[in-house]
Amino acid sequence: MSQRSDIEKDVNASISNKLLVICVDRDNDVGEKAGITTPVIGRNACIDAAQRLALEDPEDADSNSMFAAIKTYEDLISKGYQVEVVIVAGIKERGVQADEKILKEIKKILEVFSANGAVIVSDGEDDESVIPVIQNVLPVVSVQRVVMKVSRSVEYSYAVFGKYLKMLAYDSKYSKFFLGVPGILLLIGGVATVFGYTEEIFAVLVSILGISFVIRAFDIDKAWSNLTRPTPMGFIRIFTMVAGILLILSSIP
Known part of the structure; x- marks a missing residue:
C-alpha cells in the first residue's frame, strides 16, 4: 500500500x-x-x-x-x-x-x-x-x-532510380557492359594478384576499360556486327576494309 x-x-x-x-x-x-x-x-x-x-x-x-x-x-x-x-x-x-x-x-x-x-x-x-x-x-x-515526410516527387525519384538499377542488373542489353566489364576487370585483377602480377595488372585493367569505353562510345560493336553479316553488302564491306588496310600497309616504306 x-x-x-x-x-x-x-x-x-x-x-x-x-x-x-x-x-x-x-x-x-x-x-x-x-x-x-x-x-x-x-x-x-x-x-x-x-x-x-x-x-x-x-x-x-x-x-x-x-x-x-x-x-x-x-x-x-x-x-x-x-x-x-x-x-x-x-x-x-x-x-x-x-x-x-x-x-x-x-x-x-x-x-x-x-x-x-x-x-x-x-x-x-x-x-x-x-x-x-x-x-x-x-x-x-x-x-x-521532427522528421518531415518525404514528398511524392522524392518518392518518384527513388522509384525511377530503383527501376534503372534493376534494368542495369537484369537487362542483358545494359548489364553486359555495366556489370560484365567491371566483372571481367575484377576477375583479371584477382587472378593477377594471386600470381603476383599486381604492378603490371593496373595497366592491363586500364587498357581494357579504355577499350570498352571506346567501343561503347562509337558503337564499334554494332558497326562490326553489320560488317560481318552474311549478305552481299557485308562481304563487300569486309573486302573493302581488308583491301584498304593492305594498301595502307603496302604504302609504308
Missing part, C-alpha cells in the same frame, strides 16, 4: 513540474526570413511566428518544428503538466555567438516562467547541438526531432 502511494506521489510530482517546450532555430531563420525577434513566448505568439515563417519560406523545416513544439505543448497541457512553449534562435552564422544568444534567451524566459525541465523540439542535429548549452541552466527531460 505504501509503495502504491509513493508511486502516486511521484506521478503527481512529475505532473506538477513546470516544463518549457523549446523550439530551437540555431541559424535564426525565423528572424532572417520572417523578421521576428526572439524569444517568442506563448502558444499564440509561436503560432503566429510559425505561420509567418511558413509564408515566407514554405520549404523551411523550422516552421514544421515550431508547429510540432505547439503540438507537444498542447499534448502536455492535456496530461496535466504546467507548460509553456517558446521559440529561441541563434544567428545566421551559427557557432559560439549563436549558442550564447540562445543561452541568454533561455535565461530571459526563465525570468518569466520558472520552469524546472525542458523539452527540446528540433529538426536536426545542428539545432540539437545546443542541448548542452541549455542544460547549463535547465535540465532537459526530453528531445523530440
Whole structure:
C-alpha cells in the first residue's frame, strides 16, 4: 500500500513540474526570413511566428518544428503538466555567438516562467547541438526531432532510380557492359594478384576499360556486327576494309 502511494506521489510530482517546450532555430531563420525577434513566448505568439515563417519560406523545416513544439505543448497541457512553449534562435552564422544568444534567451524566459525541465523540439542535429548549452541552466527531460515526410516527387525519384538499377542488373542489353566489364576487370585483377602480377595488372585493367569505353562510345560493336553479316553488302564491306588496310600497309616504306 505504501509503495502504491509513493508511486502516486511521484506521478503527481512529475505532473506538477513546470516544463518549457523549446523550439530551437540555431541559424535564426525565423528572424532572417520572417523578421521576428526572439524569444517568442506563448502558444499564440509561436503560432503566429510559425505561420509567418511558413509564408515566407514554405520549404523551411523550422516552421514544421515550431508547429510540432505547439503540438507537444498542447499534448502536455492535456496530461496535466504546467507548460509553456517558446521559440529561441541563434544567428545566421551559427557557432559560439549563436549558442550564447540562445543561452541568454533561455535565461530571459526563465525570468518569466520558472520552469524546472525542458523539452527540446528540433529538426536536426545542428539545432540539437545546443542541448548542452541549455542544460547549463535547465535540465532537459526530453528531445523530440521532427522528421518531415518525404514528398511524392522524392518518392518518384527513388522509384525511377530503383527501376534503372534493376534494368542495369537484369537487362542483358545494359548489364553486359555495366556489370560484365567491371566483372571481367575484377576477375583479371584477382587472378593477377594471386600470381603476383599486381604492378603490371593496373595497366592491363586500364587498357581494357579504355577499350570498352571506346567501343561503347562509337558503337564499334554494332558497326562490326553489320560488317560481318552474311549478305552481299557485308562481304563487300569486309573486302573493302581488308583491301584498304593492305594498301595502307603496302604504302609504308
